[in-house]
Amino acid sequence: MTGHGDLVAELRRSVSGAVIWDRNELAGRDPGFDDRNFGAAALVRPRDAEGVSALVRFCAGKGLSLVAQGGRTGLAGGAATTAGQIICDLGAMNRIEEIDPRARVAIVQAGTTLAALQEAAAVHGLDPGIDLAARGSCTIGGMISTNAGGIMAFRNGTMRHRLLGLEVVLPDGRLLRDLTRVLKTSAGYDLKHLFVGAEGTLGIVTRAAIRLDPIGGSSATAIIGTKDAASALHVVGHFLGRAGTSLRAAEIMWHGFASAVARTLGIDSGELPLDAPCLLVLELAAPTAEEATQALEQGLSALWAEADIIDGAVAMSLEQARTIWRLREESEVIERLHDHPPSFDVSVPGGAIDAYVTRITEGLKAIDADYSPYVFGHLADGNLHISINTDNPPRERYRAIEDVLYAGLQEIGGSFSAEHGVGLDKRDAYERHADPVKQQLSRAIKALLDPSDMLNPGKIVGPGPETR
Amino acid sequence: MTGHGDLVAELRRSVSGAVIWDRNELAGRDPGFDDRNFGAAALVRPRDAEGVSALVRFCAGKGLSLVAQGGRTGLAGGAATTAGQIICDLGAMNRIEEIDPRARVAIVQAGTTLAALQEAAAVHGLDPGIDLAARGSCTIGGMISTNAGGIMAFRNGTMRHRLLGLEVVLPDGRLLRDLTRVLKTSAGYDLKHLFVGAEGTLGIVTRAAIRLDPIGGSSATAIIGTKDAASALHVVGHFLGRAGTSLRAAEIMWHGFASAVARTLGIDSGELPLDAPCLLVLELAAPTAEEATQALEQGLSALWAEADIIDGAVAMSLEQARTIWRLREESEVIERLHDHPPSFDVSVPGGAIDAYVTRITEGLKAIDADYSPYVFGHLADGNLHISINTDNPPRERYRAIEDVLYAGLQEIGGSFSAEHGVGLDKRDAYERHADPVKQQLSRAIKALLDPSDMLNPGKIVGPGPETR
Numbered sequence: 001m002t003g004h005g006d007l008v009a010e011l012r013r014s015v016s017g018a019v020i021w022d023r024n025e026l027a028g029r030d031p032g033f034d035d036r037n038f039g040a041a042a043l044v045r046p047r048d049a050e051g052v053s054a055l056v057r058f059c060a061g062k063g064l065s066l067v068a069q070g071g072r073t074g075l076a077g078g079a080a081t082t083a084g085q086i087i088c089d090l091g092a093m094n095r096i097e098e099i100d101p102r103a104r105v106a107i108v109q110a111g112t113t114l115a116a117l118q119e120a121a122a123v124h125g126l127d128p129g130i131d132l133a134a135r136g137s138c139t140i141g142g143m144i145s146t147n148a149g150g151i152m153a154f155r156n157g158t159m160r161h162r163l164l165g166l167e168v169v170l171p172d173g174r175l176l177r178d179l180t181r182v183l184k185t186s187a188g189y190d191l192k193h194l195f196v197g198a199e200g201t202l203g204i205v206t207r208a209a210i211r212l213d214p215i216g217g218s219s220a221t222a223i224i225g226t227k228d229a230a231s232a233l234h235v236v237g238h239f240l241g242r243a244g245t246s247l248r249a250a251e252i253m254w255h256g257f258a259s260a261v262a263r264t265l266g267i268d269s270g271e272l273p274l275d276a277p278c279l280l281v282l283e284l285a286a287p288t289a290e291e292a293t294q295a296l297e298q299g300l301s302a303l304w305a306e307a308d309i310i311d312g313a314v315a316m317s318l319e320q321a322r323t324i325w326r327l328r329e330e331s332e333v334i335e336r337l338h339d340h341p342p343s344f345d346v347s348v349p350g351g352a353i354d355a356y357v358t359r360i361t362e363g364l365k366a367i368d369a370d371y372s373p374y375v376f377g378h379l380a381d382g383n384l385h386i387s388i389n390t391d392n393p394p395r396e397r398y399r400a401i402e403d404v405l406y407a408g409l410q411e412i413g414g415s416f417s418a419e420h421g422v423g424l425d426k427r428d429a430y431e432r433h434a435d436p437v438k439q440q441l442s443r444a445i446k447a448l449l450d451p452s453d454m455l456n457p458g459k460i461v462g463p464g465p466e467t468r
Numbered sequence: 469m470t471g472h473g474d475l476v477a478e479l480r481r482s483v484s485g486a487v488i489w490d491r492n493e494l495a496g497r498d499p500g501f502d503d504r505n506f507g508a509a510a511l512v513r514p515r516d517a518e519g520v521s522a523l524v525r526f527c528a529g530k531g532l533s534l535v536a537q538g539g540r541t542g543l544a545g546g547a548a549t550t551a552g553q554i555i556c557d558l559g560a561m562n563r564i565e566e567i568d569p570r571a572r573v574a575i576v577q578a579g580t581t582l583a584a585l586q587e588a589a590a591v592h593g594l595d596p597g598i599d600l601a602a603r604g605s606c607t608i609g610g611m612i613s614t615n616a617g618g619i620m621a622f623r624n625g626t627m628r629h630r631l632l633g634l635e636v637v638l639p640d641g642r643l644l645r646d647l648t649r650v651l652k653t654s655a656g657y658d659l660k661h662l663f664v665g666a667e668g669t670l671g672i673v674t675r676a677a678i679r680l681d682p683i684g685g686s687s688a689t690a691i692i693g694t695k696d697a698a699s700a701l702h703v704v705g706h707f708l709g710r711a712g713t714s715l716r717a718a719e720i721m722w723h724g725f726a727s728a729v730a731r732t733l734g735i736d737s738g739e740l741p742l743d744a745p746c747l748l749v750l751e752l753a754a755p756t757a758e759e760a761t762q763a764l765e766q767g768l769s770a771l772w773a774e775a776d777i778i779d780g781a782v783a784m785s786l787e788q789a790r791t792i793w794r795l796r797e798e799s800e801v802i803e804r805l806h807d808h809p810p811s812f813d814v815s816v817p818g819g820a821i822d823a824y825v826t827r828i829t830e831g832l833k834a835i836d837a838d839y840s841p842y843v844f845g846h847l848a849d850g851n852l853h854i855s856i857n858t859d860n861p862p863r864e865r866y867r868a869i870e871d872v873l874y875a876g877l878q879e880i881g882g883s884f885s886a887e888h889g890v891g892l893d894k895r896d897a898y899e900r901h902a903d904p905v906k907q908q909l910s911r912a913i914k915a916l917l918d919p920s921d922m923l924n925p926g927k928i929v930g931p932g933p934e935t936r
Binding site (some may be wrong): 043058075087101102104105125144147149151154157158161162164165175176177178179180181182183184185186187188189191193194196197198209213214215216217218225230233237240241242243244245246269285286287291294347348350351352378381382383412413414415416417418419420421426430435436437438439441442444446448449460461466 | 512566569570571572573588593614615621622625626627628629631632638642643644646647648649650651652653654655656657658659661662663665666670677681682684685686697701705709710711712713714740753754755774779784815816817820846847850851880881882883884885887888889890894898902903905906907909910912913916917928929931
């Protein structure tokens with residue numbers, strides 16, 4: 001085995017132009033959303049795809065594991081590293097190489113942040129059509145590798161649907177270059193989709209072509225109190241089908257979540273209708289903000305009785321709209337109410353949401369009478385985020401909680417991981433709840449592409465036959 | 469080798485409840501869009517996924533090749549069969565099992581036609597968000613297997629983007645069941661995408677969950693004459709970004725195509741602005757048809773000078789709108805002007821379209837001074853359909869034409885097959901123009917899933933190591 005100093009020196013020789021931090025330098029740095037991210041022997045920051053390829057070949061030759069990292073905002077341990085591993089940090093590859101306004105496409109390096117792409121596209125009146133709270137740090141490569149979703153996915157699709165072309169370094173160091181800039185391509189197996197959501201276990205994304213949409217109109221925001229998700233979905237269905245306007249967000253918060261966030265942020269029920277069992281936040285776009293406001297007001301008063309609306313308000317100032325969005329977006333205050341509370345990210349088909357929330361609330365109480373879930377999420381695509389009001393429980397207890405949350409989800413067509421991926425933290429859930437044929441085929445594909453289990457080993461499909 | 473009568477009898481015993489036609493019965497039937505479809509030894513029409521699995525196992529045991537067929541409307545020879553092969557016809561599996569209006573999802577069997585799904589969804593004010601001229605015959609399974617595109621793909625994505633869940637029979641007869649009904653799922657490798665556009669070479673699609681969108685508003689139609697595609701794209705860009713309305717179609721026809729179709733259908737330039745170099749057909753939706761008409765008129769007059777519009781008319785009656793759409797949709801009249809004219813289906817990024825059309829027009833003239841292309845397509849996603857004004861040429865000549873059409877396409881981010889697939893007819897193009905690493909990896913994946921090359925052999929990736 002190579003000594004530590006030797007390793008860094010060899011890395012320096014093998015990956016020309018790369019910035020390298022050894023484990024001492026890593027120890028003093030911010031590991032991002034996950035304390036486990038910086039457990040590696042070294043971090044290497046290549047300056048281009050050839051550098052990534054050189055690093056992959058180096059690690060293959062030495063029998064070292066390599067873990068790709070982007071913005072380190074992942075929530076499932078997909079970028080966690082251990083002592084013998086090397087990090088491939090894409091942070092230096094953050095160039096927006098081109099915005100083509102006529103083809104409505106951006107060519108970006110994998111380390112580009114979402115916010116940087118949003119800003120560069122906005123100059124041309126365009127937008128990547130995907131948005132999430134970590135926009136300032138999360139990178140396009142990371143978003144591809146986890147198939148990120150966010151607030152606008154119900155309308156524009158997830159990251160997979162925004163992706164036109166991809167460049168990936170394979171585990172043998174070769175570059176797969178499929179930088180198509182067009183939406184329609186049926187030119188053989190569309191292999192780029194293998195790497196979407198693969199969390200760096202099949203290849204390392206180095207460059208992408210991302211679809212852009214024109215930004216049009218101005219929007220208004222409303223907050224609506226309803227008795228349940230079905231009632232909120234009725235409202236959403238109306239605005240989704242309403243011609244002349246365009247729904248940009250439909251977020252839901254259950255009472256337990258909203259009241260805890262409101263209390264922490266110092267928002268009171270004089271400002272917002274916080275007493276309803278469910279709160280729905282809508283953002284609606286129209287040619288002008290006045291028309292958007294009017295459409296929200298008219299639509300809500302027409303729906304009031306038939307949708308069983310309890311309470312509701314259209315924001316009359318930017319300040320009011322901001323307060324509504326703070327309530328929804330500052331969800332991390334929930335995470336701070338407890339020490340590493342168990343947190344989940346599931347997809348539930350629209351019609352099944354109320355029954356699901358009732359079932360898990362009861363199931364959690366059966367484990368511990370004090371347990372209750374904080375629930376919020378993206379109503380129009382059924383993506384719910386759920387935290388439990390307890391400190392990080394022991395393993396057996398955590399499993400019991402998982403079983404309550406995931407039981408029956410597959411059967412109703414939902415998903416135990418909506419937009420955060422599997423990483424390490426949902427490995428157990430994957431083995432217990434993913435289709436067995438899918439698991440077998442996934443392992444076979446991992447073994448085909450990465451026979452020595454070099455790239456991000458242990459994540460998603462688990463350790464390979466020869467654990468490193 | 470089993471005799472022919474024995475084979476049919478054995479098939480009958482092995483696939484219970486299936487309808488079976490032997491080669492004599494096939495000879496008297498309509499093979500659909502491709503004369504080569506019914507070359508097989510027998511056609512088997514299983515009644516469910518278990519029947520498909522039984523058929524797959526039977527063929528595996530006998531060393532027979534199996535070719536899946538849906539509506540037989542494919543345009544690349546993907547469903548062509550030869551004497552020793554068996555057809556798996558999905559026609560009896562045409563049940564719409566469920567429309568869930570709250571989750572906005574349809575669960576359909578693979579043999580369901582697009583038109584049947586459109587009608588069933590419309591009852592709930594919903595639509596599958598994808599449309600193409602073969603809607604009455606093409607099936608959901610076939611559309612998944614070719615990643616169909618069509619008129620609305622620029623806004624709603626291709627079939628891949630409409631797909632939420634999939635059930636597939638694998639080459640070993642196992643069922644991969646991933647019938648997710650939600651948009652967001654990052655629960656491991658999303659293997660359903662491997663089968664999208666794989667043309668039945670990796671598995672046979674038996675069931676799918678398809679995303680539905682609310683239908684809102686009424687639309688108006690306009691036809692606009694411009695000097696080139698850039699000018700037409702300028703118009704499209706305006707309406708794409710116009711809040712309060714929604715662009716539903718942006719189709720382009722070059723003069724040679726439009727005048728030939730108009731002549732054949734008996735439409736004259738008194739009715740439509742047929743003299744311009746390019747004709748753009750727009751369909752715009754708004755809350756009412758009057759508002760849509762008004763928005764088209766206002767938009768076009770505002771754009772007239774800056775977009776270099778030559779001529780244009782907004783349809784003032786349903787009759788006029790129908791005439792405009794006949795001009796665009798009755799493109800098969802072009803195919804009948806010649807005997808099997810060479811036909812192509814490429815994607816070209818927006819900004820590169822005019823240069824591409826100029827280049828191929830010149831390149832074709834260099835092969836034969838009489839050659840000229842009929843060009844039309846889906847402008848907003850850059851998908852051009854191209855036929856050459858000549859009878860089916862000899863192989864070497866065909867290759868020269870292909871080289872003109874495909875040269876440099878990959879480099880500018882286009883695709884030599886946009887929505888028709890590779891099948892048999894684009895095998896040559898695939899080998900010469902697809903990325904070599906992609907080809908190698910695709911072959912490896914085919915060998916992993918279908919090691920004996922049983923499913924649709926010879927299509928896309930070509931014959932396996934042991935040709936059957």
